[in-house]
Amino acid sequence: MTTRRQFLELSAATAGALALSGRRGLFAQQPMASAAKPLRILILGGTGFIGPHQVRYALARGHTVTLFNRGRTNPDMFPEVEKLRGDRDGDLEALKGRDWDAVIDNSATIPRWVRDSAGLLKDSAGQYLYISTLSVYRGFPQPGMDETAPVQELEDPTVEQVNGRTYGGLKALCEQAAQAALPGRTTVVRPGLIVGPGDPTDRWTYWPVRISRGGEVLAPGDPWTLVRYIDARDVSEWCVRMLEDGNTGVYNAVGPRSHLSTAEMLYGIRATTNVEIGFTWVAADFLAEQNVRPWSDLPAWLPPTEEYVGYGSISRDKAIAAGLTFRPLATTALETLDWWRSLPEERRASPRAGLPPEREAEVLAAWHARASG
DSSP, rough: OOHHHHHHHHHHHHHHHHHHHHHHHTOOOOOOOOOOSOOOOEEEEEEHHHHHHHHHHHHTTEEEEEEOSSSSSSSSTTTTTEEEBBTTBBBOGGTTTEEEEEEEEOOOOOOHHHHHHHHHHHEEEEEEEEEEEGGBBBBOOOOOOOTTTTTTSSTTTOOOOOOOTTTHHHHHHHHHHHHHSSSEEEEEEEEEESSTTTTTOOOOHHHHHHHHHEEEEEEEOOOOOEEEEEEEEHHHHHHHHHHHHOOOOOEEEEEEEEEEHHHHHHHHHHHHHOOOEEEEEEEEHHHHHHHHBBTBBBOOOOOGGGTTTGGGGGOOOHHHHHOOOOOHHHHHHHHHHHHTTTSHHHHTSSSSEEEEHHHHHHHHHHHHHHHHH
16 A cells, blocks of 8 residues: 555656656647637736736737737837737727727726726627636635635725735626626636746745755645645636637636645655755644744645635636646746746845745744754
């Protein structure tokens, strides 16, 4: 009988072999096939995190892309693509008198922005795809929740201040605004934690970077707590294919394909390195006593408390049936680490998420002291 430890070791060895093979071309992308019908796609945003992945994939599929944004983030990106300048907050003049086959709305967090843009484009675009979030749900109290679960409602639906208390409710109102403007022609995509090369938040990036340093790594909570994440390229490319297929409705865009525990994720990332390393699993209640925060200090991890007991098992069956695919964990880990190492030294010196090395050492020392006492 295979023990859990043996299973983890076997999984790690397999992931490592796949990762090393990936470097030799096992995961090399095949030549991109053109879409059956070229589309004219308007992307609201397009130069942040997922936007560039959408643009590259759409162009490779033979589509014509137009970007609408303020021109502040990476303005020199994609010189071959038409760029319209404006502002979601009151300046949509550049969109008037134009028409597109489909729109991808990456940038709206305020319902008024969606009402204005979708209202303007409802007669000049065939389909409107809105990037939402799993944060729209009221909570995750049940395993296997799907897209029919209730969403948040704000006490004041006119509020426009975005913070931790309003974000989910505002995104839910944005979804509703798009659906109201283009009934039957709206696609709502609800990702969870988006990861991979280009991530400006450094959240999931923390793990490949930390594990590559080796040594004693603080691993959070119960090793068998399920995790959810999606590679930015997987969700971006799938969005373009959703437009090609004309798929509408609401979809949870989360991965991986099979249930994955925290231990399997960390050991899978470990298998892509050849450093000396060991994981020390620290109980969730002790981490709370040490003011170590899930998600920000230890990314991708949410203790399965009453509110989040179903988070790691939220259903993605509908999205998979509609063609959502997933890169292997090893590919995401290796390519995220390669991207991180390409950044300027001053950027890498100030990660935006995760435990600083000295803080991790403090918590581990306290944990060992409690265990020995």
